[in-house]
Amino acid sequence: MERMAMTLEKFTRSLDAKSLPRVLQIQSGYYFQGSVYELFGREWSFSYGELLKIIGISVTRLIVELQSEGSKSMTVDLSLDYPGLFRIVADKRPYASIQEIVDSVCISPECLGQPEFRCPEELQLAEGTIQAEESFRITALRTKHGDSHVDCEVTRKDSKHIFTVKLSHTGEFYECADDQFYTLRELVEWKMPKGRKRTVTWAKSLPSKEKCVSLLPEDYSGDLVLTPVYELQTVSKFGKNVVFIPSTLDVEVLDVTEESDGACFMQPLSLRDVFAKPSEVFPFRAEIIEPPSQVQEELGFLMSSKQVIVHSAYQTKRILASEIRSEAQRRFLIPMSYNGRFKRRPRMFPTAYDLEVAKSDMEQLHVVATRAFEADYEGLSSVLVGDQYLVHKRETSEVIYGGRRKTVEALACEKMVGKKYKAVLIPMCLDGGFVEVVHDKKQYILSEVCHKFSLPFNVKVSMRDLSVMEDLLAGATGLQLEEEITDPYLLVSTPDLAQCWEVPVNRINMTLQLLQQWSGPELTQGMAVCSAVEEIGEDCYFTLRRYVNASVLPPPRPPKRHQQPLEDTLKLQPPRPKKPEPPSPKSPHTAKPAMPSPSSSDCAEQNTSIPRNETSLTSLVAVPKPGPQKAIVEENGPHNNTIEQDDDYTHDYEYIDEDELDSIRRKLNDQSIHITDKRKSEEIAMQTAKQV
Secondary structure (H helix, E strand, C coil): CCCCEEEEEHHHHHHHHHCCEEEEEEEECCCCCCCCCCCCCCCCCCCCCEEECCCCCCCEEEEEECCCCCCCCCEEECCCCCCEEEEEECCCEEEEHHHHHHHHHCCCCCCCCCEEEEEEEEEEEEEEEEECCCCCEEEEEECCCCCEEEEEEEECEEEEEEEEHHHHHHHHECCCCCCEEEEEHHHHHHHCCCCCCEEEEEEEEEECCCCCCCCCCCCCCCEEEEEEEEEEEEEECCCCCCCEEEECCCCEEEEEECCCCCHHHHCCCEEEHCCCCCCHCCEEEEEECCCCCCCCHCCHHHHHHEEEEEEEEEEEEEEEECCCCCCCCCCCEEECCCCCEEEECEEEEEEEHHHHHHHCCCCEEEEEEECEEEECEECCCECCCCCCCEEEEEEEEEECCCCCEEEEEEEEEEEEEEEEEEEEEEECCEEEEEEEEECCCCCCHCCCCCHHHEEEEEEEEEECCCCCCCCCCCCCEEEEEEEEEEEEEEECCCCCCCCCEEEEEECCEEEEEEEEEECCCCCCCCCEEEEEEEEEEEHHHHHHHHCCCCCCCCCCCCCCCCCCCCCCCCCCCCCCCCCCCCCCCCCCCCCCCCCCCCCCCCCCCCCCCCCCCCCCCEEEEEEEEHHHHHHHHHCCCCCCCCCCCCCCEEEEEEEEHHHHHHHHHHHHHHHHHHHHHHHHHHHHHHHHHHHH
C-alpha cells in the first residue's frame, strides 16, 4: 500500500514521542531567502527529497482559550514558565479500553505519571474485583511473555491492593477528579492526553521576578482550554547542529524511517540521555553540540569548551535549604562536600506539636513563649509571653472541663520561674508560638549538622567556603536546612582534566555528541572533584520537595481550641469546625508553584513546613543556662512542684532577633490589660445568663 504524504502539522499531531527517532523526506519545499545553514538554528530552506531525522518533540508554548458563560471567548499565549498554578478539570469523555488509556496518557513510576480512573461497572480480575465507581491508580505498564498489562493500585481503608489489567480490557473508563495544583510545565510533561484537549481552572497567580508577556485576567474564574504548540528537533545528514522546526511550517513530509539508514545522522544526546547510558560506556569524549544558555560561574567551562570528558553518572546527596528572610527567599542545593562552617540559629515553633517533634535526647530543648495562650482545662497551664520552658515529653493527663473529667494529651515541661523550676503541662492544642534559646556556640561542618541534629534545622554561615571564589551561602542572613535529597549528576571534566565538576542532569540543558571511548588518564583519588552550591528557583524547589515527600503523610493537625461554656451549661459542646481555607501554594501536600529564576525552569525530576521568617537584627538577652539544672531535673523528675537551683548559678548569653524581642515587650505590657478585660467580659456574660 502506497503511503501518502502529509503536512508537517498533521504528522506532529499523530507522532508518538516513544517512537522517536523518525526519518522524514521532504515532499514539497519551503524556501527562505538566505543561506541554508545560517538561520540561527530555527528555520531552514528545504528542498524536495531532503532527509531529516526527528530526534525530539517539545511544547514551546500554550494557546489558552478562556471560556466563561455569557461572554465572548478569547485566547492568550502563555509560556511554560508562566508563574501560576492550575487545577485539572476531569475529562468527561470516556476511554473505551485500557489500551486507549496507555496510548493517550503518560504512565511512569513517578507520582505525576500515575493517572487515576474509575469505571461505572465492576471489573472482574484475577486478583479480585474492582467495584463500580471505585477509583484505581495506574502505576506501571508491563510486558510479560508477550502479553502487556498495567498494574493498578486501589486503596481501601488505608491498605493498598494491587491488580493487573490487560490492555485489551474494554469498557468505559473515566478520568477521576484531581485536587492537586500543577504548573503549566508539569501539565505539558505529565497531564496532556494525546489527541484530547486539556481543560483546567486557574487556581493562583504567583509573583514573578520576570515580567510575563501575556497574563490571565485576575478576575477570571472560568475554564481554560489548553492547546500545545509543538517544535521538532531535527538533524540532517550534513549538519552538526540541532535545528528546531515549528510544527506549523508549511511543508509536506513522508515517513521513510524503515527505508533509511539512521546511523548516517548525527546522534545528539541530552544530559538525561547520557545519564541513561549503561556504565560500560563511561568514560567517553563528547563534543558539545549545543552549549547551555546559562550556567553558574563554576560551570562556565561548559559554555567555552568544544569538547569534554564524561567520566561517570551517579546519584548523589544534596541538602535542600532556604534563606530565612521575609521577602524574596532564595533556595539552595548544598553538596555534602561544602567546606564552610555553620553556627546554630534559633528555631521558631508555632504549636506544642512542633515542640514535641523537635525535642531531642541529645540536648534539652529550651524555648521562650512569644504568644500568650489561656488554657481552657483545669489542670493545664496557661502561657504568658516571655515564659521560659524546658521541654520534656508528651503525656496523657486527666483534666476538668465543664465540670466533667476528661483525658487529654499534654506536653510535660518545666517552667523557669526565677531560679526555680516548676513542672507544668502545656495543652497540645496550644495555638501560640515559641522561639528556641540556643546555648551551643560551636561551629559545625554540614555533615556534622546532618548527623547530630534532625532536619529542618536553622543555621548561619560562620565561615565561608574558601575553596570557591564566591560562596553563595555566605551572604545569607540565615538558612533553614530542610531535608536531604538524592539527585542525578554527571562527572564532567575538560580534556586536560584541569577542571572536574559534578553537573546536574535535571537543571542544565545542553546537547552532546558521543565521539569515542576515553583512553586517557583516569581520575585518581588525589584529583579534586568539585561540587558547586546551586541556587534554584521556586518551581524547582517545590518540585524537588514534592517528589521527596510524595509518600510522607502530613503531621497531625492540633485539635481545635475549646470554648469555655457558661455556668448553667453542663453538657460539653464540641467547637464548630472553622471553614477550611483553600490550600496554600506553599503547602507540602499540594502542587507547587513555578517561578522563573536562573537555572530553575529546567528542573523536571524531583514538602515539612515553609521556613519561618526571621530578620538579621539581633540583641543581647540574658537567659538561664540549663547545665546545672539538668542533673537536678533527672534526679527529682519533671513532676516536682519546684526545684531550687544551685547558689553558683551562672548565665549564658544568646542572640535573639530584635523584632522578636520588641514583640515580646509589647505583648508583656498589653497582657495584663487583655486578661482584665477578658475577665470583665466573662463576669458580664455570666450575670446575663443568670438573669435570663
